[in-house]
Amino acid sequence: MYHDEYKIQTKKLNQLILSLISDKNKYITPITGLSLHRWDTPTPPSSHILDASLCFITQGKKQVILGEESYTYDEQHFLFTTIDLPVITQILEASPNKPYLGIILRLDPYILAQLMLDANIPFQHGKQEMKGVAIGETTIALQDAFYRLIQLIQTPNDISILSPLIIKEILYRLIMSPQGERLKRIAATGTAGHRIIKAIDWLRTNFSEPFRIDTISQQFGMSPSSFHQHFRDITSMSPLQYQKRIRLTEARKLLMTTQLDISSTSTQVGYESLSQFSREYKRFFGNTPSHDLRYFELPS
Incomplete structure (x- = not known):
């Protein structure tokens, strides 16, 4: 019975998302922090900064790599990060007939902390901090909350009043899940x-x-x-490794979206040595900056 109800709710979510994002890969919704994603084919590995977020799949499969660790999730599992992390992501399962469908909701640790206070959620210090990324099991209650949140896009006048309430419900269910202790430790002042x-x-x-x-x-x-x-x-990395990945990810974004040359890009993200920048860029992305600059070169 539970399995049938889960499948029905998943189908409703898929239909709703497809009705809103049928002709694009990403839809930034009018609901603050909420975006919808669709891909008809698997994607190559891509480096970017993943904000503190709850990542929810309704169809397909995705992999997130953080440092030396890999996390794979699908429509029966969600992934969340409690901090902004430089990651490598890849959609593993998607096709035109069965596209990858995903939802990303940004998390605000300060709202989480306030929610803990409002709900009198007990907090106990642990001996060791947990990693800022985890996978949990999706529930019907979580599916239903996301469905009601996304439905608000169809009634824009309701968004300002009702979306904060539903987002609080989603965060509350996340805090009360088996993975919630991670959020409590991160959010607690x-x-x-x-x-x-x-x-x-x-x-x-x-x-x-x-x-x-x-x-x-x-x-x-x-x-x-x-x-x-x-x-x-x-974070699964040292502060210096974190900084380096932020710098390199930002450098690649500059090469893709601006007309800065390699030397100017290197300097702007904090490198004093162009050769060191080129060496570390190639080690991280697999291509040299000059290769990517040619590939992403903007038309004049």
Whole structure:
């Protein structure tokens, strides 16, 4: 019975998403933080920054690679990240007759923290911070909440009043899920996870600036060794590795979308050595900056 109800709800979601995104790969909805995605074929690996988000698939399969770790999810599982992470993503299953259909809802850790307070959700400190990415099992209740949220696109006058309520419901169900402890540790003010969120916000804003571990750890009230360990526990990489991936991802975006040359791009994202930039770019993306510049060259 549960399985049949799940399949019916999945079909309703698929039909609703297809009605809204039939002729495009991505639809930024009028609901803040919500986007819909459709792909008719599998995609090659692609590097980008995944914001703190709840990623929900209604059809197809996708892989997310963070550092040396890989996460695969489908219509029976969701993925969420509690921090902004440089990842490699790839759609594994999609076809014209059965396209990949996905939903992404950005997560705000400060709204999560307020929700915990409003709902009197108990919080207990753990001995070790959990990673900032996880996979959980999709439920009918979560499906239903997303269906009602997406339906609001068809009644725009209802969005400003009803969408915050449904988003709170989705976040509440996420917090109360078996993976919710990760959100509690990240969102709770005063925890190491919360301080790492602030540090990541700083790194994303100042990614082109050099920094010292002892300086940034002191800025966020942690010892260098504790900061380094908690950062790695949550992101699966060191602060310097995180900064490098942010820089390289931003550099590729500049090469794709602007007319900056390679040297100017290298300098803008914080590299002092052009040869080091080219070497690390090729190691990360598999192609040289000059190759990508030719490939993405804008028409004059």
